[in-house]
Amino acid sequence: MFPLVARGKAIAHWLAALALLLAIAAGCGSASSPEVGLGPDGTPDPVMVAGRSVYIDRCSSCHDGDGSGTGNGPRLNQGRLVEAYPDLADAAAVVADGKDRMPAFGGLLSAGEIDAVLRYINEVL
Numbered sequence: 532m533f534p535l536v537a538r539g540k541a542i543a544h545w546l547a548a549l550a551l552l553l554a555i556a557a558g559c560g561s562a563s564s565p566e567v568g569l570g571p572d573g574t575p576d577p578v579m580v581a582g583r584s585v586y587i588d589r590c591s592s593c594h595d596g597d598g599s600g601t602g603n604g605p606r607l608n609q610g611r612l613v614e615a616y617p618d619l620a621d622a623a624a625v626v627a628d629g630k631d632r633m634p635a636f637g638g639l640l641s642a643g644e645i646d647a648v649l650r651y652i653n654e655v656l
């Protein structure tokens with residue numbers, strides 16, 4: 532009886548340690564990019580879903596997952612982008628052509644992908 536209880540406790544401790552490690556790992560590094568919310572028809576806007584995946588793949592390393600910025604790129608979230616570029620076409624030109632340390636994405640992303648990622652930044656982040 533006793534050894535079984537002891538083994539159970541050991542497993543419980545081991546699981547607790549594992550859960551703690553996972554929690555630490557999840558908290559490290561960059562913030563995650565929020566999902567696109569559901570539209571009136573109960574599904575997320577597919578353009579913004581595509582924009583989110585472009586953002587995660589191409590932008591989050593420098594601007595952080597939630598757009599709050601890193602040492603390598605400025606903050607873009609919470610209205611910061613639309614404040615700096617009220618006309619989306621001007622922001623699209625920066626993304627396509629680059630700006631100082633900001634790389635040019637014109638050769639990598641289509642105009643549609645650039646518009647989609649900018650919409651994701653403006654409307655979700």
Ligand code: HEC
Nearest residue numbers: 589590593603604605615622625626630631632633634648
């Ligand atoms: C290698 C790092 C890096 C990556 C990757 C990157 N950026 Fe940037 N980004 C920067 C830096 C640095 C700046 C600041 C440029 C400056 O004004 O000197 C910047 C600026 C910008 C600006 C202009 C902000 C302003 O206030 O003028 C926009 C818009 C932008 N980035 C969008 C994006 C998007 C969208 C992506 C992904 C497609 C992306 N960036 C990927 C580094 C990066």
